[in-house]
């Protein structure tokens with residue numbers, strides 16, 4: 639008897655970026671993490687919570703974190719849900735909206751995990767290709783499925799759709815429109831305010847990038863209270879542990895650290911893009927903490943391999959739309975200088 643669902647048995651697993659152990663001393667530019675540590679207030683809050691003892695369950699509604707997020711984004715807590723990484727809320731949005739066989743749309747290339755999450759639910763991944771000008775190959779308002787994910791800014795290309803584009807699309811789309819704003823703090827624009835006007839709009843955020851908390855697994859979503867109530871019904875009841883809850887609240891309350899780190903990363907990104915162009919690389923303009931670039935000989939895989947041999951990790955994708963290039967996360971200025979020197983040698 640086959641106890642495992644046949645579609646799950648046949649499914650390809652999502653492959654996250656390689657995480658070497660710290661003793662291997664890699665320069666790590668492959669998963670868009672933040673090179674700087676989180677706010678010292680986050681570390682202090684985690685230590686204080688651990689010292690209080692972890693024998694009791696956490697608050698099932700993550701109330702303090704929701705309230706802190708509400709103050710930062712300007713919403714009442716019932717418009718916000720906290721998540722165990724934004725991946726959790728992306729998954730739960732599909733579980734909420736798309737039944738077996740129903741379509742889950744997203745741009746391709748963008749975050750490939752949407753397709754895996756859709757398949758796990760037995761829903762149908764429905765990619766809409768980006769054309770050579772990085773525009774959707776069909777008007778997105780024609781998408782007839784239950785839920786569409788728009789990664790904004792886009793990953794791995796780094797460009798951003800305007801708020802007018804999103805406003806217009808949300809008004810026309812029949813299904814749910816999810817704006818995955820994993821990188822929005824680096825772009826300085828957000829569709830959050832638009833959720834007040836559109837009952838089919840959800841904005842998701844992660845703490846893994848701009849807040850330097852990839853190791854904690856914290857995300858959130860903002861939407862009208864009916865959607866949040868539905869998401870609340872289906873999440874794990876204790877989805878954020880006690881440490882994650884205090885870390886989230888402390889990170890949100892220290893916007894100064896967020897702004898300082900984002901500013902430093904954007905400055906390093908712009909300098910690194912200029913240097914790459916001087917080496918003959920094509921570099922897409924980026925509103926994120928990474929660059930998508932194409933080496934002069936369009937041999938992204940070779941460069942990735944050779945960098946790996948020098949203990950520098952960048953991301954190469956085998957997808958035909960991406961295989962010529964590389965996605966390079968922006969690390970500290972020092973790490974990017976080392977990377978640039980290696981790229982010069984590999985010309």
Ligand SMILES: Cc1ncc(COP(=O)(O)O)c(C=O)c1O
Pocket residue numbers: 669670722723724725726749789793818820843844845846852855856857
């Ligand atoms: C576009 C996008 N969305 C979501 C995520 C997942 O974020 P989290 O770490 O909060 O699960 C990532 C992570 O790389 C991402 O690139």
